[in-house]
Amino acid sequence: MKIIMASDHAGVALKLEIKALLLEMGHEVEDMGPYDTTAVDLSDFVYPAAIKVSQENVRGIFVDGVGYGSALIANRIYGIDAVVCQDPFCAKLARQHTDSNVLCLGGKIIGSAIALDIVNTWMTTDFLAEEKYIRRVEKVKAISEKHLVKLS
Numbered sequence: 001m002k003i004i005m006a007s008d009h010a011g012v013a014l015k016l017e018i019k020a021l022l023l024e025m026g027h028e029v030e031d032m033g034p035y036d037t038t039a040v041d042l043s044d045f046v047y048p049a050a051i052k053v054s055q056e057n058v059r060g061i062f063v064d065g066v067g068y069g070s071a072l073i074a075n076r077i078y079g080i081d082a083v084v085c086q087d088p089f090c091a092k093l094a095r096q097h098t099d100s101n102v103l104c105l106g107g108k109i110i111g112s113a114i115a116l117d118i119v120n121t122w123m124t125t126d127f128l129a130e131e132k133y134i135r136r137v138e139k140v141k142a143i144s145e146k147h148l149v150k151l152s
């Protein structure tokens, strides 16, 4: 699977650890920066990365200080369903119930061991195609269709 990654300065270290795990798992990773801990503005990296995730219909993993900034930027883009996870249970449901395609993590709030566990769970858990989950995901998609601009 192809994974687009992005972060800000607060997420670089954890992003590199996650990138190593993903490569070890056999995934293709495109890291859209930044590549060092010089202070940056998160949206300069997460916004183009989220567009690429949507256009290429791949998955994204974004890392900042707490994760929420990445999620709120990414969820403004058509085709993105971004979640913030702080434990593997949340990651499991974020795939099974929500069919999320972007995972956002906070390098300031979770250690790398739990982060790698979250990533492993999120990457290996499929959407549960039960009627109620399909219906709920479709309702969220309908909101995007109504309010977000489709990418060309």
Ligand SMILES: O=C(CO)[C@H](O)[C@H](O)COP(=O)(O)O
Binding pocket: 008, 010, 011, 039, 042, 064, 065, 066, 067, 068, 069, 070
């Ligand atoms: O967590 C974040 C967004 O969700 C950012 O990483 C955080 O706001 C960066 O702050 P600072 O520039 O003070 O390190």
